[in-house]
Amino acid sequence: MAIARYEFLGLPVVISSPAMNDVLARIRRFAQMNATVLIEGESGTGKEVAARALHHLSMRSAKPWVDISCAVLPEHLVESELFGYEKGAFSGAEARKPGFFELAEGGTLFLDEIGDLDFKLQVKLLRVLDCGEFFRLGGTRKVKVDVRLLVATNQNLQESVAEGRFRKDLYHRLAQLRIAIPPLRERREDILPIANLFRESFGIAAGFSPQVEKALLEYNWPGNVRELKNFVLGCGATVIGDRILPRDLPPELGVGGGDAVFPVSDLARLSEVTGESGRLLETAERDLILRVMRQIDGHHRKAARRLGISVRTLSRKLKAYGLESESGEICPQTVGD
Ligand SMILES: Nc1ncnc2c1ncn2[C@@H]1O[C@H](COP(=O)(O)OP(=O)(O)OP(=O)(O)O)[C@@H](O)[C@H]1O
Ligand SMILES: [Mg+2]
The missing domain is CATH 1.10.8.60 (Helicase, Ruva Protein; domain 3)
Structure with a gap:
């Protein structure tokens, strides 16, 4: 089996197995579209690599790539990082700060560990996905953005939906296109x-x-x-x-x-x-x-x-x-x- 080397956003990547060649073919197809992609796979399989490849191979590649993990930050920080805030929105907000949605304008925003996104933020995200608009924290004027969203998880989101931890409507909105990265033991090549x-x-x-x-x-x-x-x-x-x-x-x-x-x-x-x-x-x-x-x-x-x-x-x-x-x-x- 041929060994192919690539570089996606500066990240060296090797693909040899038929399973990963299929994944790459899917990534190439999906890169040309604007729909949200849900990337699933066990921990350490290469979900972030796939997300970077999707941006790299897309028409947006000259525009920003912004990523954030929903698992590492507390809820209120995820909200202000994503949507930004106005001066005086909370104590310590001394100047307006754009959020990641604004920073990613024209490009791609990658939300990692989407299964850990707080329920309240799930509602807010759904709204942005539906109309491409949102308010900064403490803001009164809507901000409109053109951003492609990619999300990843190592959880079974459908299970989370069944258990009431993840909104069904958001799940369907996020899973318009799906890519599953197989574990390494299933692609030993x-x-x-x-x-x-x-x-x-x-x-x-x-x-x-x-x-x-x-x-x-x-x-x-x-x-x-x-x-x-x-x-x-x-x-x-x-x-x-x-x-x-x-x-x-x-x-x-x-x-x-x-x-x-x-x-x-x-x-x-x-x-x-x-x-x-x-x-x-x-x-x-x-x-x-x-x-x-x-x-x-x-x-x-x-x-x-x-x-x-x-x-x-x-x-x-x-x-x-x-x-x-x-x-x-x-x-x-x-x-x-
Ligand atoms: N095909 C590949 N070729 C070379 N390096 C790879 C490949 N796939 C993954 N990697 C490397 O393996 C590491 C893990 O990949 P990545 O961070 O994309 O996994 P992940 O699925 O997002 O993991 P986690 O669920 O823990 O966030 C990274 O250092 C990445 O660069
Ligand atoms: Mg990751």
């Missing part, structure tokens, strides 16, 4: 080409040994491309010589890979190494939290969701296990033209 791209971009001259390539191909990559990236980054730190060898692999890849998040064989070995046989459960919990945090770049809310615990419990456990340095604060990003 992409694993080695992407791993080699990361190796190059991190300046790791050593290549993967055949045994390591086999382990990479067999592992299920629950954290998808992001986990692969973190893995390659880790290799750069541990490799000695001109080959990445099985000894450089983390335990989940070293011991047969497979489905288990925490293989029992690992657990026994870990207890031998650490001598913590009386605290097996604790050791396992610490390791599991650490892995999940690394798979998703230390994003608290996502890690808590994957672990099935609350954000508060996660924070408490991170503190208890001395893992606070694993937390990565992810900030919204704006790229103007």
Whole structure:
């Protein structure tokens, strides 16, 4: 299968699998349209890459690309970031500030983690989508914009609709066009080409040994491309010589890979190494939290969701296990033209 390299908004991307070639064909088609696109896929599959490609390949590519995650900011900040505010709208609002909708004029606005958008803001967003107009916070004059909206989620939005957490009307409005990014384990042809791209971009001259390539191909990559990236980054730190060898692999890849998040064989070995046989459960919990945090770049809310615990419990456990340095604060990003 041919390996194709692209660059979307400065981001190097490799595509080899038939599944991702289909996705790219869809992106090329959708890029020429103006409708909202809902991008779905597990964490770390490349949803943001797809959104950037949609903008890059569209007629709007010379206009601004603006992105914001609905998960990282509290509700009132999401509102003022999106819609801007007038001077005096609230204490501290010393001058008028345009929101992301205005900053994206003529271009594309990408709302990541749309499933986390507060119910009240869902109503406001629906209104903007229907008429292309809104009020800045504290404003009395309507602002009109020409912005294409792209949204992404790793949640099952239809389930959220059924459970009453997401508005049905907004869902249908957002899902005019849909793109599903398959998990890495369902497109294994992409694993080695992407791993080699990361190796190059991190300046790791050593290549993967055949045994390591086999382990990479067999592992299920629950954290998808992001986990692969973190893995390659880790290799750069541990490799000695001109080959990445099985000894450089983390335990989940070293011991047969497979489905288990925490293989029992690992657990026994870990207890031998650490001598913590009386605290097996604790050791396992610490390791599991650490892995999940690394798979998703230390994003608290996502890690808590994957672990099935609350954000508060996660924070408490991170503190208890001395893992606070694993937390990565992810900030919204704006790229103007
Ligand atoms: N096909 C690819 N080629 C090269 N790099 C890729 C590819 N797909 C994803 N990546 C890289 O993998 C990382 C994760 O991708 P991205 O941020 O788009 O995932 P995501 O689905 O938005 O994740 P999350 O749900 O955690 O927000 C990024 O660094 C991205 O550049
Ligand atoms: Mg993302």
